[in-house]
Amino acid sequence: MFHHLFVCTGPTCSQQGAEETLQALQKNIEEQNLRKNVRVTLCRCLGQCGNGPNLVIYPEGTWYGHMEEKEVGRLVREHLIEGKILTRLAQIPVD
Ligand code: FES
Numbered sequence: 001m002f003h004h005l006f007v008c009t010g011p012t013c014s015q016q017g018a019e020e021t022l023q024a025l026q027k028n029i030e031e032q033n034l035r036k037n038v039r040v041t042l043c044r045c046l047g048q049c050g051n052g053p054n055l056v057i058y059p060e061g062t063w064y065g066h067m068e069e070k071e072v073g074r075l076v077r078e079h080l081i082e083g084k085i086l087t088r089l090a091q092i093p094v095d
Helices: 011-015 018-031 069-081
Strands: 003-008 038-043 055-058 062-064
Touching: 003 018, 011 018, 018 038, 018 069
Parallel strands: 003 038
Antiparallel strands: 003 055, 055 062
């Protein structure tokens, strides 16, 4: 399945470690040979700053908060490869 990830690198998420998360994500995607099946797009603010670092995965439309660098290996393995949502980190966006 093809996945498109929107990773927030806005100011608040960056203060919460978004750059480290992004680097770990790109490294894991490369290591798992997923480059043809995963696109990563950076965005400036998803409006959920209090839960950062934030990212959203489509086509599922799953929002993840507190996506720290240490969680990325599990995210790639379980969500992107096995198709399982990490319920502990999944968020319902708040207006
Ligand atoms: S800066 Fe990431 S949600 Fe606002």
